[in-house]
Amino acid sequence: MYKGVECEWAPNRDLVGLSNLLPSITVRRKLAAIGSIRHHREGDTLFHEGGEASGVLYIDSGVVKAFNSLPGGKEIIQGFFFTGDLAGFGENDSYATTVKAITPVAAYHLPVAAVESLLRSDPDLQSQILAKICRTLRLAQQHAVSLVQPSAKKRLLMLLNLLKMHSPPPRHFPRQIHLPMSRTDIADYTGLAIETVSRNLQRLQREGIIRLINSHCVEVTDERGFDSLLSSEI
Numbered sequence: 001m002y003k004g005v006e007c008e009w010a011p012n013r014d015l016v017g018l019s020n021l022l023p024s025i026t027v028r029r030k031l032a033a034i035g036s037i038r039h040h041r042e043g044d045t046l047f048h049e050g051g052e053a054s055g056v057l058y059i060d061s062g063v064v065k066a067f068n069s070l071p072g073g074k075e076i077i078q079g080f081f082f083t084g085d086l087a088g089f090g091e092n093d094s095y096a097t098t099v100k101a102i103t104p105v106a107a108y109h110l111p112v113a114a115v116e117s118l119l120r121s122d123p124d125l126q127s128q129i130l131a132k133i134c135r136t137l138r139l140a141q142q143h144a145v146s147l148v149q150p151s152a153k154k155r156l157l158m159l160l161n162l163l164k165m166h167s168p169p170p171r172h173f174p175r176q177i178h179l180p181m182s183r184t185d186i187a188d189y190t191g192l193a194i195e196t197v198s199r200n201l202q203r204l205q206r207e208g209i210i211r212l213i214n215s216h217c218v219e220v221t222d223e224r225g226f227d228s229l230l231s232s233e234i
Contacts, residue, residue, distance in 0.1 A: 027128050028084075031058045034118055035108035040101045046088065047099040053090020055109050059083055062105030063180045066097040067188065077189040079136075079143060080181065082166040086132055103180045147191050152200045155190040157230045160210075160218065175220040176213070183215070 037060065040046060046057060049068060057064070061083050067075040078097055081087040088099050090112070119126045139162070146158040164177050179186070187194045201218075204210045209226050211219040220226050 027125055028058070030118065030122065030125055031110060032108055034114040035110035037106060037108050040105040040107065042101055042103055044101045044105070045098060046101065046105075046107065047095045047097075049095055049098040051095050053088070053093050053095050053112065055111050056089055056115060057081075057087045057099065058108040058110060059085050059087060060106040060108060062101060062103045062107070064099050064101050064105055064107075065181065065185060065189075066099050068097055075185075075188045077185060079139060080162075080166075080189070085136070086129070089133075102182075102185060143189075152190070152192050152196050153204065153229070154232075155192060156186075156197065156200050156204070157226065159186065159190060160220075160226075161230055164220075175223065177218045177220065179216050179218060 035055075035058065040062075046064060047053075059081055063083075064081045064087055065077050066079050066081065066087060067077045069075055080102075081099075088095060090096065119129060142158070142162075146155050149155050149158070160177055163179060181189075183194050183197055186192075187197050190197065192200075201210070201212060205212050207225070209220070209222050209229065211221050213219055
């Protein structure tokens, strides 16, 4: 459980819901063998946009965000990466985004040359990494779709559904969703103002769809209503 978070949540690698998110134990061992694990505090920058893309991350625990900075300091968050994800792929030998820890993070830093060599010699690993990259692209597409939704409520529901996939709670709290990021990060990810984020979360609570336990924990109180709103044209 992250510091300051009362939500009864912890990553559970054995849950079936995560089977399509985490690499197999064998793959994780292979990646760990070519990288060095580093521990980062909340707020630490792991990669800088435009920096030399010398390595990628395998996230062993924690959550990071990938973003681009605009003049004036505003961030455009491109995505969140969770336990078992690979982050920090470069473009034209440079990092396309800045990657920053939003919780304490343990991550294997994998040199690009070592990753390329391992992929050439291991077809099974190559296919699994490709599957991870394809999944990351699908999430990026879903994020793009969410940004064109006219309804702020629908954008928030799409984010909550993403977090629901990545942080399944223990059986005693089957409806809780952990929100590791700040309201500012949520606003920057959904393209909304912070006030709009707060107002629409309160609105969802008044409608009986969710219950706001604290700033980092939400309970889905009406799962049917949640799914219905998510698939509707609101």
